[in-house]
Amino acid sequence: xxxxxxxxxTLSVQEGDNSIINCAYSNSASDYxxxxxxESGKGPQFIxxxxxxxxxxxxxxxxxxxxxxxxxxxxxxxxxxxxxxxVYFCAERGITGGGNKLTFGTGTQLKVEL
Amino acid sequence: xxxxxxTPKYLVTQMGNDKSxxxxxxxxxxxxxxYKQDSKKFLKIMFSYNNKELIINETVPNRFSPKSPDxxxxxxxxxxxxxxxxxVYFCASSPDRAREKLFFGSGTQLSVL
Numbered sequence: 630x631x632x633x634x635x636x637x638x639t640l641s642v643q644e645g646d647n648s649i650i651n652c653a654y655s656n657s658a659s660d661y662x663x664x665x666x667x668e669s670g671k672g673p674q675f676i677x678x679x680x681x682x683x684x685x686x687x688x689x690x691x692x693x694x695x696x697x698x699x700x701x702x703x704x705x706x707x708x709x710x711x712x713x714x715x716v717y718f719c720a721e722r723g724i725t726g727g728g729n730k731l732t733f734g735t736g737t738q739l740k741v742e743l
Numbered sequence: 744x745x746x747x748x749x750t751p752k753y754l755v756t757q758m759g760n761d762k763s764x765x766x767x768x769x770x771x772x773x774x775x776x777x778y779k780q781d782s783k784k785f786l787k788i789m790f791s792y793n794n795k796e797l798i799i800n801e802t803v804p805n806r807f808s809p810k811s812p813d814x815x816x817x818x819x820x821x822x823x824x825x826x827x828x829x830x831v832y833f834c835a836s837s838p839d840r841a842r843e844k845l846f847f848g849s850g851t852q853l854s855v856l
Contacts, residue, residue: 672847722843733786
């Protein structure tokens with residue numbers, strides 16, 4: 630299944646299926662992007678990141694795709710498991726006054742159905 | 744061992760009160776942050792300190808005052824609490840001001856009645 634990740638929608642997938650979570654970012658000058666997973670009652674946890682000089686990066690069961698032309702980022706989760714149920718955030722980096730500032734999207738709720 | 748720890752986890756208080764949230768990281772990081780997450784799960788940066796120096800100060804009411812006694816601690820003091828301050832507040836740290844990967848604490852749920 631697919632979802633657009635700016636209005637906290639819910640993406641429901643069956644266990645074992647692949648998930649695709651989408652995100653549109655705002656700043657064409659952003660040079661770094663990161664995906665976080667937030668489980669209920671916990672803080673965001675790093676999943677995977679990508680720099681703007683790349684268009685794809687793979688981790689363990691996760692892949693991030695970056696399309697700078699349309700300012701679009703996606704997170705693909707292979708063989709989705711119940712433990713993947715969480716809110717997923719994309720974030721882009723902007724530099725401000727020498728500080729490192731991440732701007733987060735509004736998140737997508739992923740629900741894995743057994 | 745918790746890398747970034749915040750206390751308290753829950754904070755319920757009356758309007759007009761003053762409260763503090765404490766944060767400590769044992770990762771040896773130079774940079775710490777405070778983020779606010781609203782009821783719609785939107786995360787927004789409030790402050791960032793690098794080695795006890797304030798480097799990011801977003802448009803936050805001056806009722807909010809961060810304090811960093813050393814680079815392992817970043818506390819958040821809030822004066823004259825308002826209903827709209829109700830949110831989850833997250834502390835985070837990164838190795839230095841240029842490293843983007845943030846490590847978050849588990850959050851403090853603040854409820855102002």
